[in-house]
Amino acid sequence: MDFRLPAKAEAFRAEVQEFLAEHLTAEMIAATRDGTIHSPELHRAIADRGWLSGAVPAELGGGGMDPVELCVLLEELQLHQAPADALGVAVVTVSMILEHGNDFLRSETVPRLLSGEALGCFGYSEPESGSDVAAARTRAVRDGGGWIINGSKMWTTLAHVADYVLLLTRTDPDVPKHRGLTFFVVPLDTPGIEIRPVSTMGTERSNATFYDDVRLGDEWRLGEVNGGWNVMKTALKYERGIAGGQFPSPPVIEAAIDWGRTARRADGTRPIDDDAVRHQLVQAMIDVEVCRSFAYHTAALASEGEMFGVEGSMTKLFASESYKKHCAWFLDMMGADGLLTHDDPGAHMDGRIEEHFRHAPVTAIYGGTSEINRNLVAEGWLGLPRSR
Amino acid sequence: MRTRYSEDQQAVAEAFGDLFAREATPEAVRAAEAGCGFDRGLWSKLAAAGAPGMAVPVEHGGGGASLVDLAVVAFEWGRRIAPVPLVEHAVTARLLASLAESGAVDTALAGAVAGGEPIATLTLRPAGPDGAAPLVPAGAVADVVAGLRGDALVVGRDEPSGVARPNTAGLPLADRDLSDAGILATGEVARGAFDDALTEWKALMAVAYAGLTREVLAMGVAYVKQRHQFGVPVGSFQAVQHGLADAATRAEGARLLAFRAACAVDAVTDGAARLASMALLFGAESARFAADRVLQYHGGYGYSAEYDVQLYYRRAAAWLLQLGEPAAEIARLAEADLGPKRPKAA
Numbered sequence: 001m002d003f004r005l006p007a008k009a010e011a012f013r014a015e016v017q018e019f020l021a022e023h024l025t026a027e028m029i030a031a032t033r034d035g036t037i038h039s040p041e042l043h044r045a046i047a048d049r050g051w052l053s054g055a056v057p058a059e060l061g062g063g064g065m066d067p068v069e070l071c072v073l074l075e076e077l078q079l080h081q082a083p084a085d086a087l088g089v090a091v092v093t094v095s096m097i098l099e100h101g102n103d104f105l106r107s108e109t110v111p112r113l114l115s116g117e118a119l120g121c122f123g124y125s126e127p128e129s130g131s132d133v134a135a136a137r138t139r140a141v142r143d144g145g146g147w148i149i150n151g152s153k154m155w156t157t158l159a160h161v162a163d164y165v166l167l168l169t170r171t172d173p174d175v176p177k178h179r180g181l182t183f184f185v186v187p188l189d190t191p192g193i194e195i196r197p198v199s200t201m202g203t204e205r206s207n208a209t210f211y212d213d214v215r216l217g218d219e220w221r222l223g224e225v226n227g228g229w230n231v232m233k234t235a236l237k238y239e240r241g242i243a244g245g246q247f248p249s250p251p252v253i254e255a256a257i258d259w260g261r262t263a264r265r266a267d268g269t270r271p272i273d274d275d276a277v278r279h280q281l282v283q284a285m286i287d288v289e290v291c292r293s294f295a296y297h298t299a300a301l302a303s304e305g306e307m308f309g310v311e312g313s314m315t316k317l318f319a320s321e322s323y324k325k326h327c328a329w330f331l332d333m334m335g336a337d338g339l340l341t342h343d344d345p346g347a348h349m350d351g352r353i354e355e356h357f358r359h360a361p362v363t364a365i366y367g368g369t370s371e372i373n374r375n376l377v378a379e380g381w382l383g384l385p386r387s388r
Numbered sequence: 389m390r391t392r393y394s395e396d397q398q399a400v401a402e403a404f405g406d407l408f409a410r411e412a413t414p415e416a417v418r419a420a421e422a423g424c425g426f427d428r429g430l431w432s433k434l435a436a437a438g439a440p441g442m443a444v445p446v447e448h449g450g451g452g453a454s455l456v457d458l459a460v461v462a463f464e465w466g467r468r469i470a471p472v473p474l475v476e477h478a479v480t481a482r483l484l485a486s487l488a489e490s491g492a493v494d495t496a497l498a499g500a501v502a503g504g505e506p507i508a509t510l511t512l513r514p515a516g517p518d519g520a521a522p523l524v525p526a527g528a529v530a531d532v533v534a535g536l537r538g539d540a541l542v543v544g545r546d547e548p549s550g551v552a553r554p555n556t557a558g559l560p561l562a563d564r565d566l567s568d569a570g571i572l573a574t575g576e577v578a579r580g581a582f583d584d585a586l587t588e589w590k591a592l593m594a595v596a597y598a599g600l601t602r603e604v605l606a607m608g609v610a611y612v613k614q615r616h617q618f619g620v621p622v623g624s625f626q627a628v629q630h631g632l633a634d635a636a637t638r639a640e641g642a643r644l645l646a647f648r649a650a651c652a653v654d655a656v657t658d659g660a661a662r663l664a665s666m667a668l669l670f671g672a673e674s675a676r677f678a679a680d681r682v683l684q685y686h687g688g689y690g691y692s693a694e695y696d697v698q699l700y701y702r703r704a705a706a707w708l709l710q711l712g713e714p715a716a717e718i719a720r721l722a723e724a725d726l727g728p729k730r731p732k733a734a
């Protein structure tokens with residue numbers, strides 16, 4: 001056993017830090033306040049460095065970056081609050097297309113996605129189905145050699161800046177739900193698609209997308225007809241490798257320490273000299289080390305060629321639930337000052353803690369809710385019977 | 389980088405796992421509780437298997453294994469909450485061996501301790517200037533006691549009383565008198581040697597806690613699968629499943645952090661002491677959480693003396709408290725990470 005990262009990975013960390021010092025600007029981070037956690041410049045710079053194609057598994061023809069180095073890349077991006085949500089989306093999209101796509105899809109979309117010129121997005125969730133994603137109702141019906149698609153998707157994040165949506169559709173309503181699904185790669189400029197913004201309590205903007213008699217050639221189909229659930233399973237597999245989300249708390253802790261040192265209470269004392277505050281800061285730092293241990297462990301397993309499963313659910317569950325707790329603690333620590341948003345010139349560190357406080361709940365919802373992850377741990381790790 | 393056991397470590401885990409499962413049965417744990425919290429027969433078997441000094445260098449009579457290898461054994465020890473002072477003895481044996489290196493300790497004593505007799509322990513908290521060391525772990529059974537007295541590192545050798553102060557987990561805790569203990573080092577050297585031993589204790593106890601938690605969860609899972617209410621296993625109720633899933637998630641995080649800390653201490657990495665301390669605190673907290681959930685999901689039987697979960701529940705709280713208040717440990721971490729507290733202006 002040896003949990004220390006290899007020297008090569010630490011050298012790579014230095015490279016990533018240099019890259020971020022050069023390419024990541026405060027303006028980029030601030031620009032995400034319009035709700036789109038994506039910076040085209042940064043995304044292209046990451047692609048130009050070869051890290052996007054690098055993150056695609058080698059067996060699919062990607063760069064096959066060592067999972068430990070990939071973990072370091074994701075760690076540094078998160079520690080620096082880099083708006084890089086599109087990286088994971090791109091890697092998963094490309095991986096799915098390389099695994100299931102026909103020659104047309106591979107040559108038409110993959111080079112553009114890998115260069116960072118085009119973006120993908122996920123169209124799985126619908127107004128009536130989220131956790132039960134296999135219950136999707138958006139219909140795709142044969143039309144000669146092609147397809148006509150009708151329906152609506154909810155939470156199609158990044159659709160307003162993306163070029164393709166990976167769309168989960170129902171092609172056979174008369175069989176058990178998992179057996180009547182088919183995936184398509186749908187160019188978002190196809191006639192009949194409407195994208196409406198969905199705003200959130202946090203900073204993110206998401207979208208509702210509507211599909212009204214959208215006509216599509218069969219070459220845009222991804223995987224077998226009625227084989228969509230298989231494709232979905234590989235999406236979940238690739239997402240595990242690039243999911244990130246293990247380090248949401250450090251920027252909040254950093255802001256809390258800064259506040260603790262610089263603010264003065266009515267009696268003239270510094271919050272950081274208060275044992276209750278110190279206690280919470282230490283607890284939060286311990287939680288971060290737990291997250292880091294999970295992250296390094298899953299990366300090490302992956303680099304040994306071991307496919308981890310439930311460990312990914314545990315990591316996400318622990319990281320998001322502890323992050324929510326930290327945000328609430330440190331918001332409280334600031335008292336009334338904690339309420340100020342970044343629009344107020346006096347807000348501490350641009351209202352960072354307040355902003356994280358509003359962002360935190362979503363991390364326990366998207367990408368599989370905490371309840372769904374607990375179900376997965378109960379069944380897959382503890383071997384408990386299916387819940388009732 | 390490898391976050392799983394090596395093949396050798398796997399073999400060590402299996403060998404000691406078998407030994408503890410066979411010898412440190414719940415009956416043996418209960419029998420030890422009725423006495424002073426110590427099972428001499430088990431200790432002899434462990435000594436014969438080379439466990440007490442396994443991580444002591446060969447030239448000082450040990451097995452030359454690494455601290456991480458020892459941690460693999462500590463995990464199995466924790467799983468069975470075995471009534472022998474393995475961790476205290478092992479870290480004291482390493483301390484004595486390192487002091488024998490510089491001539492401060494008689495090599496014969498270091499070698500004997502590495503062999504498992506006499507039993508040695510460490511006062512986790514400094515003794516008073518008068519040498520009074522209250523509630524020393526394994527104090528009821530250890531002949532050799534090392535610790536800090538003022539700014540001096542001392543080692544005393546005395547016949548132990550064989551009587552523990554009655555305590556919540558039946559641990560062999562006893563007060564010891566270090567007033568006559570010989571001085572091995574003073575000042576910074578003393579503090580450094582003691583802190584290193586204490587850091588090792590924290591890392592190993594963190595791993596032991598992970599073992600305890602693993603076992604108490606396994607007990608809980610087996611119970612909720614077999615116990616039926618309303619015509620179904622209680623383990624099919626989602627409220628029960630989610631409580632256990634949270635416990636299992638923390639348990640896995642605690643296990644990884646504990647072994648990561650043990651690796652860091654072994655490799656003398658910067659920040660190793662910090663990680664060991666964090667791993668211990670988190671290990672204790674997740675052990676208590678798991679034991680609490682498992683006791684709860686046993687219903688009334690969990691509270692009965694007959695079931696084993698109560699044995700784990702009490703130790704989950706007790707092991708850490710031997711070090712003192714958890715808040716004090718957190719305050720030490722805060723001091724290191726956040727700087728000292730500024731005194732309130734007058």
Ligand SMILES: Cc1cc2nc3c(=O)[nH]c(=O)nc-3n(C[C@H](O)[C@H](O)[C@H](O)COP(=O)(O)OP(=O)(O)OC[C@H]3O[C@@H](n4cnc5c(N)ncnc54)[C@H](O)[C@@H]3O)c2cc1C
Nearest residue numbers: 122123124125129130131155156157365366367368369371
């Ligand atoms: C900001 C944001 C961005 C998103 N981006 C995308 C995206 O890009 N693409 C996309 O496809 N989706 C996206 N999603 C959707 C996200 O994946 C879903 O919100 C999530 O899977 C939960 O589904 P739901 O919202 O329909 O909640 P529901 O599934 O309706 O759940 C409601 C509640 O019931 C609980 N629950 C449901 N089933 C169970 C069960 N079996 N056991 C116990 N409890 C259960 C849930 O945990 C939750 O607490 C996004 C969501 C948000 C908020």
